[in-house]
Amino acid sequence: MPIPILKQGSFLIATIQSAMSDSDAQQLQVELMEQVSRVRATGIVVDVTALNVMDSFAGRTLRTIAHMTRLRGADTIIAGIQPEVAFAMVQLGLTFEDIHTALDLEEGLAYLNRRTASGAADDA
Amino acid sequence: MAAEPDASVPAPAVNDRSTDALLPELVQHLRTNRTVLREEWARRITEAQLLTAMTPEEIFSEATSVYDNYIEVLETGSVEALQEYARDLSERIIPRGVETEEVLGIVLLLRDVLARSLFEKYHNDFELFKSVLDAYEPAANRIASTVGVSFVQERERVIHQQQDAIRELSTPVLQVRERLLILPMIGALDGQRARQLTEQLLRAIRTNRAKVVVIDVTGVPEIDSTVANHLVQTVEACKLMGASVIITGLSSEIALTLVTIGVDLSMMTAVGDLQGGIEEAERMLGYGLGPARGSSADNR
Numbered sequence: 001m002p003i004p005i006l007k008q009g010s011f012l013i014a015t016i017q018s019a020m021s022d023s024d025a026q027q028l029q030v031e032l033m034e035q036v037s038r039v040r041a042t043g044i045v046v047d048v049t050a051l052n053v054m055d056s057f058a059g060r061t062l063r064t065i066a067h068m069t070r071l072r073g074a075d076t077i078i079a080g081i082q083p084e085v086a087f088a089m090v091q092l093g094l095t096f097e098d099i100h101t102a103l104d105l106e107e108g109l110a111y112l113n114r115r116t117a118s119g120a121a122d123d124a
Numbered sequence: 125m126a127a128e129p130d131a132s133v134p135a136p137a138v139n140d141r142s143t144d145a146l147l148p149e150l151v152q153h154l155r156t157n158r159t160v161l162r163e164e165w166a167r168r169i170t171e172a173q174l175l176t177a178m179t180p181e182e183i184f185s186e187a188t189s190v191y192d193n194y195i196e197v198l199e200t201g202s203v204e205a206l207q208e209y210a211r212d213l214s215e216r217i218i219p220r221g222v223e224t225e226e227v228l229g230i231v232l233l234l235r236d237v238l239a240r241s242l243f244e245k246y247h248n249d250f251e252l253f254k255s256v257l258d259a260y261e262p263a264a265n266r267i268a269s270t271v272g273v274s275f276v277q278e279r280e281r282v283i284h285q286q287q288d289a290i291r292e293l294s295t296p297v298l299q300v301r302e303r304l305l306i307l308p309m310i311g312a313l314d315g316q317r318a319r320q321l322t323e324q325l326l327r328a329i330r331t332n333r334a335k336v337v338v339i340d341v342t343g344v345p346e347i348d349s350t351v352a353n354h355l356v357q358t359v360e361a362c363k364l365m366g367a368s369v370i371i372t373g374l375s376s377e378i379a380l381t382l383v384t385i386g387v388d389l390s391m392m393t394a395v396g397d398l399q400g401g402i403e404e405a406e407r408m409l410g411y412g413l414g415p416a417r418g419s420s421a422d423n424r
Contacts, residue, residue: 079366083326086361095360097391102366103333 003028005035011043011112012036012074013105016051025061032065033072041074043112047105049080059094066099075100075115079108146259151199153245154238162191165230165237174229177220186213187230190271194234198263203270210274218279227275228268235264295321297328303335304405305367306398310343318354322361329367336405337362340398342373349385352378356387368408369393372401 003024006013012035014028032044046062048054066076079102081089089095102108154161166187169175175183190213193206214227242260246253290311298306307325329337339358341347347355359369370393374382395401 078364081364081366083323083330083361083365086326086364087322087357089364090357090360096364101364103329103335104366107333107335107366 003031005031007035007039007041008109010039010041010116011045011109012039012041013045013047013109015047015049015105018050019053020051020058022057025058029061029065029068033068036069036072036074042116044069044074044076045079045102045105045108045112046076047079047108048085049082049104051085052082054081054085054089054094056092056094059089059096063096063099066096075112077102077108077111080104146256147198147263150242150256150260151195153242154195154198157241158191161237161241162187164241165191165234168233168237169230172229172233174226174233175217175222177222178217189213190230190234194238194267197267197270198260201263203266206267207270207274210271211278214275214278215282218282224272224276224279228272231268231271235268238264295324297325299328299332299334300402301406301409303333303409304402305329305332305334305337306340306402307337308340308343308398313344313347313351315350315354318351318358322354322358325358326361326365329362329365334367336368336370336408338370338372338398338401338405340372340401341375341378342398344378345375346377347381349381352381352385352387356392359392363391370395370401370404372396372398 001018001021001024003014003016003020005028006015012032014032016024016028020028028046035041036044044065046065048062051058062076062078066078069076077100078096081101100111102111162184166180166184169183169187170180178186189209193209197203197206217227239257239260242256243253246256295317296308298308300306305325305328307321309321313321325337325339328334339355355371359371362369372395374394393404395404
């Protein structure tokens with residue numbers, strides 16, 4: 001099932017709707033890369049609220065996406081990791097060390113807005 | 125069937141039949157000698173220095189109840205009433221520090237006392253005595269095991285109850301400010317409790333939309349490496365949910381444990397005491413509302 005990617009201002013929002021297969025994850029990576037340059041996005045929120053399981057492949061793909069988008073000038077936030085998923089992830093040793101995580105979509109967007117604002121302030 | 129002459133039937137059959145006939149006779153004997161046997165039993169309990177936590181009067185009155193229950197079981201063959209009584213008795217004497225071996229000891233003493241009295245009564249007729257024992261022994265064994273098992277069950281029930289109570293009491297997750305949670309850990313941590321605590325904390329983060337969590341371990345005397353690792357996992361899991369964790373009140377022993385097992389301290393924010401932890405958390409939340417996000421923005 002393809003994952004919809006929405007554009008909101010200069011941010012992209014990808015909401016994972018149901019269990020994510022390996023090919024879904026890979027397709028998400030390809031599409032996000034394409035859209036980041038197309039819309040000149042400065043931030044991406046990947047919302048995983050609906051995800052009940054995070055396997056190592058999905059975790060690795062999300063990490064790859066975050067690292068790749070950073071190299072292309074956009075910050076990636078993983079938002080809405082469920083309590084059970086978070087606990088299972090650390091037990092599997094699967095963590096997003098250098099990637100920002102947020103409680104939910106709202107928090108993620110708020111964080112990106114702050115980043116953009118401070119970035120603009122730095123530029124001025 | 126009791127009327128049939130013993131000699132004319134094979135031995136096992138004799139025993140089977142006379143068991144039914146002998147039990148009432150036994151019970152009758154024990155009832156008649158109730159006072160003597162009861163006193164004898166109470167005396168032997170005191171002699172063996174069992175139930176030292178109880179006064180002689182208490183021992184005597186409990187002994188009377190046990191004795192009557194004992195005879196009733198011999199008579200009816202149903203242990204339910206005795207079971208009930210043994211549980212009730214256990215409930216009363218466990219808080220006073222009565223040990224399992226004491227309870228088993230007194231029941232075995234009673235068994236002994238009664239067996240001796242039976243021997244005295246029947247020692248002239250050895251065949252009959254054997255039949256009496258055949259009737260008496262299985263019932264007596266069943267009574268002894270019933271009392272023992274009831275006592276242990278009651279003890280276990282009390283232990284479970286207390287464990288549950290401790291677990292419930294010692295893991296509150298408190299909200300002190302908008303988006304700030306405090307988790308004061310009190311008492312020894314084991315793997316199961318640590319795990320339960322983590323789950324509770326993660327759920328609380330979700331429901332309270334917390335951004336900062338202060339975990340206070342002042343009340344934890346020591347932790348082993350399993351729990352230390354668990355603590356680290358908790359910090360990581362909170363981070364995955366977008367909440368920062370501040371650990372406060374780490375004692376020197378716990379600090380040493382964390383360093384010895386090689387915990388990656390770069391991801392943990394530790395502050396000396398709870399007050400400092402809350403101040404730090406407020407600072408973090410304060411910055412969160414302003415335009416610049418301080419250190420975490422600089423990292424990128």
